[in-house]
Amino acid sequence: MKKSEVPQDQSSLKDKNLKEICYAIDDDGKFTTELSSGWDVKTTIQENNLNHLNEIVQEAKLKVQKGEASPVEYFMELNRMDWKLLADYMGKWVWQIKRHRNPKVFKNLSESTLKKYAETFNISVQELTTFTGN
Amino acid sequence: MRATFTHHQTAHCENGVASNLLRNQGLELNEPMVFGIGSGLFFVYLPFLKINHAPAVSYRPLPGQIFNRLANRLGIKIKRIKFSNKRKAQEVLEENLRNNIPTGLQVGVYHLSYFPDEYRFHFNAHNLVVFGKENGNFLISDPVMETTTLLTEEELERVRFAKGALAPKGQLYYPIYIPQNIDLAPAIKKAIKKTCNDMLAPVPIIGVRGIRMVGRAILKWPKKHGVKKANHYLGQIVRMQEEIGTGGGGFRFIYAAFLQQAAEILNNKQLEELSLEMMKIGDLWRDFAVNASRVYKQRSNQENVYEALSAELIHIADLEEAFFKKLKKAI
Secondary structure, rough: OHHHOOOOOOOHHHOOOEEEEEEEEEEOOOOOEEEOOHEEEEHHHHHHHHHHHHHHHHHHHHHHHHOOOOHHHHHHHHHHOOOOHHHHHHHOHHHHHOOOOOOOEEEEOOOOHHHHHHHHHOOOOHHOOOOOOO | EEEOOOOOOOOHHHHHHHHHHHHHHHOOHHHHHHHHOOOOOEEEEEEEEEOOOOOEEOOOOOOOHHHHHHHHOOOEEEEOOOOOHHHHHHHHHHHHHHHHOOOEEEEEOOOOOOOOOOOOOOOOOEEEEEEEEOOOOEEOOOOOOOOEEEEEHHHHHHOOOOOOOOOOOOOOEEEEEOOOOOHHHHHHHHHHHHHHHHOOOOOOOOOOOOHHOOOOHHHHHHHHHHHHHHHHHHHHHHHHHHOOOOOOOOOOOHHHHHHHHHHHHHHOOOHHHHHHHHHHHHHHHHHHHHHHHHHOOOOOOOHHHHHHHHHHHHHHHHHHHHHHHHHHOOO
């Protein structure tokens, strides 16, 4: 890649006032660095990635709505976590956490467990327990 | 309090922290040198490990290895400390700052609020330097940022104690000994050999064989998982190649820059040519990213698209196999 070819497209980096470094050669064939404001190719792929993750979040939301899953599953997906990671944050086993996606089990969770979930998801206990998916 | 420290922006976080911490102590090593001597170029495909709902792929070795290898090869000593106690973790950091020691930290990316949403995932091998504390805020030098920034005590604690794979456990590190006279030449040779051996490793998921395995897998994804998932999987490959501070082309351009500097230090003309060859391979990785991004727009001829992408990747693997064999001989 030549220095002049380093892409300078619009991207999400701009909102945060960021630019990233690319390595490229100058006219004498020597390597140097150049700041890039973004690359359309990357933006397309990132957008698709976020859309895909968002669809998974929406599916989880629908499951909560239908009473097929507890809010734990929804907030887990919203926070881009998986069962293993959530179990790590909760200091429990994966099978224990997976039980909590059953709405009936979720209803009987202790106050301290709910508090830990709320902290992990960075929300209040009330937001967690009153989430209905609507 | 504020330790003496100059922030330089780099493409990749681990190279950047290593380079910035060493420069701070008078050892001028730029990012490509750190990356090259640390044998940073790598490839591994872990189809059974799902990250962010897609198979894991990495263009670099395990976190910490670049700096560790660099240190070993140059006789530098690094102190690393992990913590189980969060209070203690902060106290030791503050003690360092009082002693004028800018300190490297391993952190999780997800809760770093200064990154755009697109970049925030539960990836725990990010690196940054803390070089002071003023008005209750820590002064942060994140090498992938243009300027320094601030984090509150709570924010820093949260990222230092992120959970999951490669959990940082509050790890901090800093060089405690740098030899007076450093001879780069033998370290460079050793490092290049290691990279060649890694990339040519007789293991199906590593190096050029790993790249080929991904190439073959791309063909199967649409039939096995449907177009949507296949595209998501493909996106992950490209994101790892371009997003996480690789300097473009899955670190190929940084490595090419390293070879160019190595050519001068070792007085080896062939390395200069190989540097340009590496750059051209990097360009092909960029082309691969361009073509991969088109699958989201194209509706027809999907199968052909995957076939073309698969062939493209396998072609890159062939070129790299030839390249690393040549490089090994040139040293």
